[in-house]
Amino acid sequence: MKTLTFLARQAPFGSSSAKACLDMVLASAVFEQQVNYVFMDDGVWQLVRGHAPEGIGAKNVMAALQALELYGVEHIYALEESLTERQLTQAHLQIPVRLCSRAELSALVQSSDVVTAL
């Protein structure tokens, strides 16, 4: 088993990056690898609940976040400073996440076999 860490760094809408990252996370989970899913920078917006993207002709891809637990993806992190910069707290998020500092993120990346940023 390898440790695959994904850094979701883009806003959920406006580009396909969020979905591309989520699809990679799910594929890795299907192969029963150790997955770390980290939301940072504008990527923390992917976690916010209450999105209604139908109005912009987009699909609510982040509804699939609810299914992560079923796929065995349990290590979900948000970079605390990214939340703070955007005046977001855990209360705004649709799933529980572990908050991490830059130092903790650095250690997480260091301990990973493969790191993918999207």
Add this chain to the structure above:
Amino acid sequence: MIISVMVTGSPVSQQAAQSALSFCEAALCAGHQIYRVFFYEDAVYVGSALSVSPQDERNLNAAWSEFVQRHQLDAVICVASALKRGILNNSEATRYQKPAANLEAGFELSGLGQWVDACLNSDRVVSFGA
């Protein structure tokens, strides 16, 4: 060392696919082995046999196609990304009743599982993003 490469940037508007090609050439020259190259998101345009470049510009798609065939590399185009962007092989064109197939020689369409498999079987996975 066994290396796999993932490319996500578009070959026509970003540097990623050119950088990835240069990296792969250098890696082989240095004696490393390339397990797989995986094209994801806009990088799947590398697999279009229909792109036309101006005469004074390099056709990156042709360069990649020639490179993977010369070295008999496993070059996988993500099928989900490809179908959305109109990159189809014969069987997908038939399946979806499209008028033509345009997948460049040397590439195959397959799923994200191929990328995970590459991660599991490589010492390093190097990404060339947007």
